[in-house]
Amino acid sequence: MPHLALYTFGVLKSPLADPAPLTREFYDVGEVVYRKISQHPGYLARAEAVDGDQGMLFEADWGTWGEFAAPTWYSKGQTAETTALATTLSLWTDLRPVFDAIYTGPHREALNWRYDWFERTGHPNYVFWWVSDDVTPTWQDGVSKLEHLHAHGSAPDAFTFHHAFNPDGTPTRIKGIGSKSDQVR
Template sequence: MHINPRIAFFTFGVLRAPVGDPVVQGFVDRIGDVYAAADGSAGFFDRSIRDVQTWEHSWGPVIAPGCAPDGIALTQLAMTLSLWRDLESVAAFAYHGVHREALSRREDWVETGAWPSYAAWWVDGQHRPNWGEAVERIDHLHVHGSTPTAFSFRKPFDSMGAPMRMKAPRPA
């Protein structure tokens, strides 16, 4: 049972080239607008903030998931870690507005692989996840599929660990 439950949400992608390469510049150019849209979304609480000069994040050192391709540079990983009120809030942000436009161009910038592109899980309202926790969750999803430990929009669980049905997301 979670107290004041929130959704922790981790996104993961492998860029077609390291940051700084023109191949992925369109992705990089959208980061600020996408972050600003998330920050202003209904149901959004907080996120790990990246220092674009050092590539460090505010919620601890970034770690590559075990399901990432071997030998990949951290500057080729596109990852976010955030907290939301519920899964519908995340979906409303992800599939509408500026993020939807960026998502529609995903194949231009991000490799396709067997790994999940995101993982969601419930946390207590005062808990702030770190990158180690996030990679454990996405690796769990990669190996076991959706479970209460880590799940997807297609097979979500409620904060008590029971399978649930999402409501249709509405734009923020």
């Protein structure tokens, strides 16, 4: 059974090392969100640095998730002091569970703060694609898929919730935002 890969990327207004309250709040909320999402039905795994250090994205050992990479439009720093991005790479069983995890609970609440934390770049901030159940996507896979989505729009190998595809490449849609009674068709 294929798994759904999800790569998210956002450019932060200030570096991760910034001691300002807004940055601390971003970390605090992020920890709550990750904890809740990791318990959500349909969640399989996410890329985590082997050493677990916050802000050490480019220098970290990501194990089977590969060497860290960022889209070409990211132009801020790459050191622990200057990195100003937030990104995730995760695996899910299907679209409905990830949709519900993002648009309900703590993550939904965190979305209310996104314009306080993130710059508006004009680029997509997430992309999905299907992988075989024995494949661990890499950071470079995520970057390539996000850049492809930006350049060409949704396609079976790089898509969004609004223009989603089944593993066989046929279009699908998700009805309702966070409604448990709605099903992925």
